[in-house]
Amino acid sequence: MTERAPECCLDLRGTPCPLNWVKTKLRLEEMEPGRRIEVIVDQGNPERNVPRSAKMEGHRIVHAISQNGAVRICIERAEESAP
Amino acid sequence: MERVYFDHAATTPTRPEVLQAMLPYYTEHWGNPSSLHLEGVAALEGVERARTHLATLLGADSDEIVFTGSGTEADNHALAGVAHALGDKGDHIITSAIEHHAIHDTVEHLGRVGVRATHLPVDEAGLVDPDAVRSAITDRTILVSVMHANNEMGTIEPIAEIGAVCRERGVLFHTDAVQTVGHVPIDVRRMNIDLLSLSAHKLYGPKGVGALFMRDGVTITSYVHGGGQESGRRASTENVAGIVGLGEAARLAGEEMEQETAHTSGLRDQIIGGILGAIPDVLLTGHPTQRLPNSASFCVAGIEGEALLLDLDQEGFAVSTGSACTSGVSEPSHVLLALGLPPDIARSSIRITVGRGNTAEEVDRLLEVFPRIVKRLRDMSAHRPALAERVPHD
Numbered sequence: 271m272t273e274r275a276p277e278c279c280l281d282l283r284g285t286p287c288p289l290n291w292v293k294t295k296l297r298l299e300e301m302e303p304g305r306r307i308e309v310i311v312d313q314g315n316p317e318r319n320v321p322r323s324a325k326m327e328g329h330r331i332v333h334a335i336s337q338n339g340a341v342r343i344c345i346e347r348a349e350e351s352a353p
Numbered sequence: 354m355e356r357v358y359f360d361h362a363a364t365t366p367t368r369p370e371v372l373q374a375m376l377p378y379y380t381e382h383w384g385n386p387s388s389l390h391l392e393g394v395a396a397l398e399g400v401e402r403a404r405t406h407l408a409t410l411l412g413a414d415s416d417e418i419v420f421t422g423s424g425t426e427a428d429n430h431a432l433a434g435v436a437h438a439l440g441d442k443g444d445h446i447i448t449s450a451i452e453h454h455a456i457h458d459t460v461e462h463l464g465r466v467g468v469r470a471t472h473l474p475v476d477e478a479g480l481v482d483p484d485a486v487r488s489a490i491t492d493r494t495i496l497v498s499v500m501h502a503n504n505e506m507g508t509i510e511p512i513a514e515i516g517a518v519c520r521e522r523g524v525l526f527h528t529d530a531v532q533t534v535g536h537v538p539i540d541v542r543r544m545n546i547d548l549l550s551l552s553a554h555k556l557y558g559p560k561g562v563g564a565l566f567m568r569d570g571v572t573i574t575s576y577v578h579g580g581g582q583e584s585g586r587r588a589s590t591e592n593v594a595g596i597v598g599l600g601e602a603a604r605l606a607g608e609e610m611e612q613e614t615a616h617t618s619g620l621r622d623q624i625i626g627g628i629l630g631a632i633p634d635v636l637l638t639g640h641p642t643q644r645l646p647n648s649a650s651f652c653v654a655g656i657e658g659e660a661l662l663l664d665l666d667q668e669g670f671a672v673s674t675g676s677a678c679t680s681g682v683s684e685p686s687h688v689l690l691a692l693g694l695p696p697d698i699a700r701s702s703i704r705i706t707v708g709r710g711n712t713a714e715e716v717d718r719l720l721e722v723f724p725r726i727v728k729r730l731r732d733m734s735a736h737r738p739a740l741a742e743r744v745p746h747d
Contacts, residue, residue: 288394292401323394 273332276306276344283340287315291323294345298329303349306332310340317341354669357715361555361647361708362504362532363673367598368557374601375559378594386591387582396593403600410603411549411566412540419565419586420596424531424552426576427565428455430587431527431548434573435496436468439525443493447471449481449510450691451503455550456529457687460498473499475691478640479508487518494524501530501549502537505675505688505704506639507648509537516545525571531555531563532645535606536614547571553595557709558602562595613709618646620707620716625649627720632727638689638702650675650704652694656730657683658702664726670719675702 280297282290294309301307311320313336321331321343328348335342358366378399384392386400401415408415421427432446448460450472460470471489473481481499490497497519502509512528519526527548530539534549535556541549549566553559567573567586579588606613629635634654653661658674665672675686685699705719 288389288397289401292394292397295398296401296405 274306276308276332277301279308279310281310282316282320283310283312285311285316287319288323290316291320294320294324295327298324298345298347301347303347306344306346308342308344310342313339313341317343321345356669356671357711357718358671359705359707359711359715359719360671360673362507362645362704362706364554364560365557365708366710367554367559368602368605370605371558371598371601375594375598378597382593386593387580396591399593399597399600400591403596403598403603406600406604406607407564410535410539410607412542413566414569416584417541417566417569419567419583420591420599421563421565421587422561422589422592424529424550424555424563425455427550427552427563428453428529429459430565430576431550431573432456432459432463432496432498434576435525435527435548436463436466437574438572439495443491443495445469445471445491445493445495447473447486447489447494447497449473449475449499451475451479451481451505451508451688452498452500453504453529453531456498456500469493475508477692478643479503479506479638479688479692480640480643481510481515483511483514483518486515487522490518490522490524494522496525496527498527498529501528501533501539502645503639503688504532505686505702506650506692507532507644507706508639509533509643509645512546513544516547519547520545532648535603535610536617536646538610541566541568548573553599553602556602556606559595559598562592562599564599609709614646616709617707617711620711620713621647621649623713623716624705624707624719627716628723631720631724635727636694636698638692638694645706647707648704649706650702652689652698652701653703653727654698654701655734656701656727658700659683660730661701661703661726664730665719665722668722668726670722673704673706675699675704 290311311317324345330346332344332346382395384396386397404415404418408418473485475481499510499515501512516526525547528546529550531552534551547568552563577588582588636652638650662672662674675689683700685696689699689702
């Protein structure tokens with residue numbers, strides 16, 4: 271079975287922490303529960319910060335793939351985000 | 354006495370919903386948005402959510418919004434920033450004769466550092482001719498700045514056409530949209546706008562916060578230097594609660610613009626019809642139809658606008674006049690003089706701008722009081738000119 275593709279993509283390369291997570295969060299808020307977004311972040315702190323913050327708010331990290339100096343993170347929106 | 358506020362072009366009351374959205378950013382989320390910890394992130398979330406709301410209202414991307422301390426600051430930032438950034442390409446700015454002082458005085462200031470300016474005239478309704486913009490552009494022109502709507506007489510300028518001319522000639526286009534954002538539909542892409550200034554307190558947001566839209570790809574020199582906030586485009590720790598208020602005001606305005614416009618334009622037309630119908634020698638200033646939905650402005654021949662304002666104030670009505678009283682001498686407005694009005698007629702201006710909270714009953718009360726005050730002031734005046742013979746379009 272092939273993995274369900276994300277519905278939208280947010281390129282956050284060059285966007286520092288924590289702005290990359292805040293932009294991700296605002297986009298997740300616009301999405302229906304269960305929908306997926308792919309965010310592309312820089313390696314280093316962003317690749318740790320964005321998934322960690324997403325998980326803290328109850329979202330699911332589907333995968334994180336390093337590619338050409340960046341990281342593609344697929345996040346599935348939670349049914350109910352933590353406040 | 355119950356007060357009636359008819360001066361919404363000066364400022365609007367902060368909506369309760371806007372205040373409610375702001376309060377947590379004083380009491381709970383008071384962190385610095387530049388801080389990396391959770392307290393900082395909570396404040397940053399408020400700022401970025403507001404940026405998204407405002408961008409949606411303008412048809413822009415959120416990264417194209419720069420928050421400022423006011424509309425005036427945004428105007429200064431746009432003009433000085435372009436003049437500085439493009440100084441090696443040219444030294445000529447085109448603007449109009451009816452701009453707000455935030456533009457007019459900034460252009461004058463830039464003149465002291467070698468920037469030349471062309472002030473385009475307007476017709477008797479206050480309109481700038483897009484063809485006149487085309488004719489005024491030279492190979493030294495770096496910016497055209499024409500306001501979206503005039504604050505004194507309410508005329509809405511053909512900025513989409515002016516923007517198209519600028520785009521065609523490769524010149525940046527800025528518009529001061531302080532009076533229109535939240536009241537008139539704006540689409541920065543369709544209108545060919547490169548830079549746009551706005552202020553929160555004109556759309557039921559708080560005072561002390563504004564924004565500058567900067568189209569992606571437009572680079573201007575920062576106006577305030579320091580900590581690198583706003584992606585290096587405007588330093589200063591953000592006015593977080595104010596920005597949140599602007600964002601909420603923008604969100605509400607976008608949702609309710611259609612019904613609010615129907616409400617305010619109905620009241621505006623009631624005022625215009627009532628005053629023109631009841632009082633002789635009164636001139637509606639500005640364009641008869643292409644005008645702000647909330648703005649009615651008149652010249653009432655034979656009296657000082659300020660005297661009329663003060664008498665209306667005593668009767669419980671807050672309105673405005675275009676003339677500014679300095680040392681007891683009333684100075685006619687540069688905007689009304691630009692329409693070709695004689696100075697004494699320009700001194701007789703009165704502006705009535707309605708808002709979402711006003712009612713038809715309040716307008717009825719104004720229309721009862723207004724003719725009585727005008728008659729009394731005219732009776733006191735030794736001289737009452739025949740307006741019809743003295744204005745350019747009669």
